[in-house]
Amino acid sequence: AQKITQTQPGMFVQEKEAVTLDCTYDTSDQSYGLFWYKQPSSGEMIFLIYQGSYDEQNATEGRYSLNFQKARKSANLVISASQLGDSAMYFCAMREVRNFNKFYFGSGTKLNVKP
Amino acid sequence: NAGVTQTPKFQVLKTGQSMTLQCAQDMNHNSMYWYRQDPGMGLRLIYYSASEGTTDKGEVPNGYNVSRLNKREFSLRLESAAPSQTSVYFCASSAGLAETQYFGPGTRLLVL
Numbered sequence: 001a002q003k004i005t006q007t008q009p010g011m012f013v014q015e016k017e018a019v020t021l022d023c024t025y026d027t028s029d030q031s032y033g034l035f036w037y038k039q040p041s042s043g044e045m046i047f048l049i050y051q052g053s054y055d056e057q058n059a060t061e062g063r064y065s066l067n068f069q070k071a072r073k074s075a076n077l078v079i080s081a082s083q084l085g086d087s088a089m090y091f092c093a094m095r096e097v098r099n100f101n102k103f104y105f106g107s108g109t110k111l112n113v114k115p
Numbered sequence: 116n117a118g119v120t121q122t123p124k125f126q127v128l129k130t131g132q133s134m135t136l137q138c139a140q141d142m143n144h145n146s147m148y149w150y151r152q153d154p155g156m157g158l159r160l161i162y163y164s165a166s167e168g169t170t171d172k173g174e175v176p177n178g179y180n181v182s183r184l185n186k187r188e189f190s191l192r193l194e195s196a197a198p199s200q201t202s203v204y205f206c207a208s209s210a211g212l213a214e215t216q217y218f219g220p221g222t223r224l225l226v227l
Binding site: 093100 | 146148156157158160163165171173203205207209215216217218220221
């Protein structure tokens with residue numbers, strides 16, 4: 001079974017609007033971490049936000065927030081007030097405590113922000 | 116701090132040639148990783164190293180070997196390159212469970 005599933009290969013959003021990128025995960029561990037990364041067309045991988053499985057509050061970092069629904073095993077990334085520079089690939093990833101040396105990545109979502 | 120560095124940035128090989136991709140990190144991280152990313156796809160783990168002196172296979176290890184030379188350096192070797200190994204290779208390092216991975220800039224490899 002896929003550990004991380006991102007069901008939106010591509011998305012469009014109007015500049016200044018909010019957008020939600022979906023991510024669901026599969027684990028039997030109680031302790032795990034969830035991560036989102038941005039990959040612009042230049043190719044580098046940029047860390048955006050982290051959510052721990054025991055964190056009671058949703059993580060936020062500036063315009064990024066993570067909508068963490070543990071029972072549904074979902075960890076959606078919300079980008080508020082989209083900017084043209086947000087156009088990129090976005091990857092969701094997970095790390096489990098039983099093998100915390102491994103990261104599992106989803107296939108990514110390509111976000112295009114329209115002016 | 117340079118973070119994670121990779122050399123070379125770009126390489127063209129002929130089928131059957133060998134080469135080593137170098138990676139170094141200056142963040143004192145125990146864990147290091149090699150991934151490949153094919154066009155339009157996510158990252159696939161080739162090998163990882165939990166600590167100096169240990170290495171483990173990831174999802175796609177065939178055709179590759181690795182060496183964890185010391186805590187800072189983790190190299191990836193292609194003994195006999197094949198066109199299917201044309202890809203972008205990323206090295207990364209990480210600390211504890213709640214810590215992200217830090218990625219190098221990537222190496223673009225073209226095998227003809």
